Amino acid sequence: xxxxxxxxxxxxxxxxxxxxxxxxxxxxxxxxxxxxxxxxxxxxxxxxxxxxxxxxxxxxxxxxxxxxx
Numbered sequence: 001x002x003x004x005x006x007x008x009x010x011x012x013x014x015x016x017x018x019x020x021x022x023x024x025x026x027x028x029x030x031x032x033x034x035x036x037x038x039x040x041x042x043x044x045x046x047x048x049x050x051x052x053x054x055x056x057x058x059x060x061x062x063x064x065x066x067x068x069x
Contacts, residue, residue: 003064010059019047019066029069033062036069 004018017037019030022045030039030049037049047066055062 008056010056012053012056014053015051017049017051017064018042019049019064020045021047021066024066025068027069028066031063031065031067039069 001022002020004020008015017030017032024041024044024047026041028039028041028047029036030047031037032049032051032055037051039050040048042048
């Protein structure tokens with residue numbers, strides 16, 4: 001339902017993205033524009049995913065989704 005970061009600078013560094021929602025469980029994976037990212041289960045309402053510098057190298061928007069791994 002929410003992202004820890006919603007605006008980034010083009011060409012920025014890699015970072016940990018916080019994803020807030022409900023019903024998260026161990027093994028769920030965050031996808032950035034359809035590609036799985038290393039994901040850490042924090043709680044039933046929070047996941048943390050590693051977004052790579054390459055993901056923010058160009059301007060534009062990204063699709064962020066969560067799926068069962």
